Amino acid sequence: MTTTTLPIDESRLARIALVGPPNCGKTTLFNTLTGSRQKTGNYPGVTVERKSGRLRTPVGHTVELLDLPGSYSLRARSPDEAITRDVVLGRQAQEALPDVVVCVTDATNLGQHLRLLLELRQLDRPLILALNMMDIAEKRGCQISIDALSRQLGIPVVTTVAMRKHGVQDLLNQIDRLLQQRPGADGATAMDAWEEPSPDAIRAYHREVERVLQEAVIQEGAPERLTRQIDSVLLHPVAGPLILLSLLFLMFQAVFSWAEAPMDAIDAVMVGLQQWLSAHMADSLLKSLIVDGVIAGVGGVIIFLPQILILFLFILLLEDSGYMTRAAFLMDRLMSGVGLNGRAFIPLLSSFACAIPGIMAARTIAHPLDRLTTILIAPLMTCSARLPVYVLVIAAFVPNTTVWGGIGLQGLIMFDLYATGIIGALTVAGVLRLTVLRGARQPLLMELPSYKWPNPTNVLLGLLERARIFMRRIGTIILWVMIILWCLATFPSAPEGATEPAINYSFAGMIGHTLAPLLAPIGFNWQIAIALVPGLAAREVAVAALGMVYALSGDEEAVTEALSVALAQDWTLATALALLAWYVFAPQCLATLAATRRETNSWRWPVFMFIYLIVLAYIAAFITYRVTLALGGG
Amino acid sequence: MNRPNEQEHRAFKAGCAVGLGFTQPLSLMRRGGVGRILAVQSSDGNQEVERGLLEMGFVEGAQVEMLHYGWLGRDPLAVRINQTMTVALRRCEASAVLVGPLRDAAVESAPVMTLEYASS
Numbered sequence: 001m002t003t004t005t006l007p008i009d010e011s012r013l014a015r016i017a018l019v020g021p022p023n024c025g026k027t028t029l030f031n032t033l034t035g036s037r038q039k040t041g042n043y044p045g046v047t048v049e050r051k052s053g054r055l056r057t058p059v060g061h062t063v064e065l066l067d068l069p070g071s072y073s074l075r076a077r078s079p080d081e082a083i084t085r086d087v088v089l090g091r092q093a094q095e096a097l098p099d100v101v102v103c104v105t106d107a108t109n110l111g112q113h114l115r116l117l118l119e120l121r122q123l124d125r126p127l128i129l130a131l132n133m134m135d136i137a138e139k140r141g142c143q144i145s146i147d148a149l150s151r152q153l154g155i156p157v158v159t160t161v162a163m164r165k166h167g168v169q170d171l172l173n174q175i176d177r178l179l180q181q182r183p184g185a186d187g188a189t190a191m192d193a194w195e196e197p198s199p200d201a202i203r204a205y206h207r208e209v210e211r212v213l214q215e216a217v218i219q220e221g222a223p224e225r226l227t228r229q230i231d232s233v234l235l236h237p238v239a240g241p242l243i244l245l246s247l248l249f250l251m252f253q254a255v256f257s258w259a260e261a262p263m264d265a266i267d268a269v270m271v272g273l274q275q276w277l278s279a280h281m282a283d284s285l286l287k288s289l290i291v292d293g294v295i296a297g298v299g300g301v302i303i304f305l306p307q308i309l310i311l312f313l314f315i316l317l318l319e320d321s322g323y324m325t326r327a328a329f330l331m332d333r334l335m336s337g338v339g340l341n342g343r344a345f346i347p348l349l350s351s352f353a354c355a356i357p358g359i360m361a362a363r364t365i366a367h368p369l370d371r372l373t374t375i376l377i378a379p380l381m382t383c384s385a386r387l388p389v390y391v392l393v394i395a396a397f398v399p400n401t402t403v404w405g406g407i408g409l410q411g412l413i414m415f416d417l418y419a420t421g422i423i424g425a426l427t428v429a430g431v432l433r434l435t436v437l438r439g440a441r442q443p444l445l446m447e448l449p450s451y452k453w454p455n456p457t458n459v460l461l462g463l464l465e466r467a468r469i470f471m472r473r474i475g476t477i478i479l480w481v482m483i484i485l486w487c488l489a490t491f492p493s494a495p496e497g498a499t500e501p502a503i504n505y506s507f508a509g510m511i512g513h514t515l516a517p518l519l520a521p522i523g524f525n526w527q528i529a530i531a532l533v534p535g536l537a538a539r540e541v542a543v544a545a546l547g548m549v550y551a552l553s554g555d556e557e558a559v560t561e562a563l564s565v566a567l568a569q570d571w572t573l574a575t576a577l578a579l580l581a582w583y584v585f586a587p588q589c590l591a592t593l594a595a596t597r598r599e600t601n602s603w604r605w606p607v608f609m610f611i612y613l614i615v616l617a618y619i620a621a622f623i624t625y626r627v628t629l630a631l632g633g634g
Numbered sequence: 635m636n637r638p639n640e641q642e643h644r645a646f647k648a649g650c651a652v653g654l655g656f657t658q659p660l661s662l663m664r665r666g667g668v669g670r671i672l673a674v675q676s677s678d679g680n681q682e683v684e685r686g687l688l689e690m691g692f693v694e695g696a697q698v699e700m701l702h703y704g705w706l707g708r709d710p711l712a713v714r715i716n717q718t719m720t721v722a723l724r725r726c727e728a729s730a731v732l733v734g735p736l737r738d739a740a741v742e743s744a745p746v747m748t749l750e751y752a753s754s
Binding site: 197199203241325333 | 676684685690702707712716718
């Protein structure tokens, strides 16, 4: 392998697909096999993640390894599982039929996991069984005759310990062997004949699994004790919910306190860049575009990267350790009260960082109506982009005092805003399930996997992926919006001898003045109206836009501080509270609407989402404004 | 430790719930109760619930143990199947699973892992 790599003909690459039930260690095996040489994309039409990676087999074949979504059966119940089925059956558009399918199973749970293998065997395609987590099975005293198993199943069987690269060589050798005798499309008939198994067919698979295991299992392993003991605490009727609540509290605490230092650092870099450019560039439109438009705008968004990463670190750790399903278990009854599934808890939790990954995570919810409801309420979870607006307004209007013996008033208001979002989301879900999305309550059938230590590689790769998605968003949509916004706020330029801030004469000013009468009933002045326009693209932009309107310049911190003072003088308390109420509900994020469009594959639902959110926002702001006025908050 | 005895003990404790020769839906099983699945029948037309249950391991002959109830309204349930896999489901779906006593004649279709108890 001393020669430089030659360009590889994509179409001739052998394709290996990894299939297996959830929690069998399939992704860890994939990560071990491909390392960092993997890329993620989407399958056309749906936003199911397509994970693939290249690797070289011992013989020297370069193969493409495809990590398919976890599935208990080929009978797909969610969009994720449908992808697995379609790829394996060669029915997925733009995806060649895999040359070899590797079925990954958890050796400690063969009784349940072998059924998928039997379903795959029916397809009459090259197939390998990888018995994963063999070390754990052996530790529990389990003995399996690999030869007998292979003989009974009629396919090659290898044992792997994905976390330690153990057995990977065997697996690659088997892949090579099967690739030598690569068949054409002669398996096509068995695949065309595939149909969803009936209940009796599933029972027959169960019996066959029992028969095979009776032949192959020499010694049963002892049942796992630790998970039971942990569960008796974590699922305890009293301790369980309390622990979940403390975990969530710790998580949000971490998001806000741990992120402070890296956020300050990012801020310092941005400010330094602005100052350096200010000093070294001649005054011109280009300088204004770069300094005021691009750096100020992109910097204002990039600053959330630490918070998003910390939140995802928690989510990935909870997911990889097996706790997430317990959280779903504890939340199910609460969620089912409004017609949701306990599984919706995970996407909704992600939405506190950003609604987009939350909306994407809703893919794991099997039923379309449950999934759609979850997607539609995800934007009501207070995402981190609302924070700068909340912080700004609260700092300007809420005195930094303590009430009820030590609770900070500012923090209390912040908590109220989060709570309003959550209550609003649950109410909307309940209403939707009774009206637009009426349908039977869907069953919950969810495996509670054994606890395990989170795998550092999985968590790290997951975090990198999140960072990449976020940065790509900044590099594309947010960058463009900033440039357009700058143009709107700069042209046409102020006339000679203008007394008002320049933005007042620009297109943005005109739009703001046009919108102002519409927003007057909820107490918004034209300055807010101007800021809301760019804020539609991304919430956090509103702060920068307000800064522009109030003719302030300088680094973000200075803007925020000076802006607080300016706002406190210019707005009434009623206006400020109305703006907060507006922000709890308003659909101020184009990217969320775009993600909804992708996930639901229609324009109907993003349009519906936009309308219902803006109506709710208007009503909430109106009530808040009028009530505050009536109470003397004018 | 000595599992079979503990298993017997748990089966004894569950005795009043499962009873000798007494059958009941999984949804009514007491916490800590152990039993063997006698039948899985779905009431819905397209057999969706039945297939879902079967695919998660709720099959005739499998041993089940009721581990936990949810904290609100004692729903959902966490059920251990054949001592290897724990599955969460709601009472509503659990009512489609009929459970009998552990030492039942279902030995014929009993999974490997429970044979030692059936013969003890």
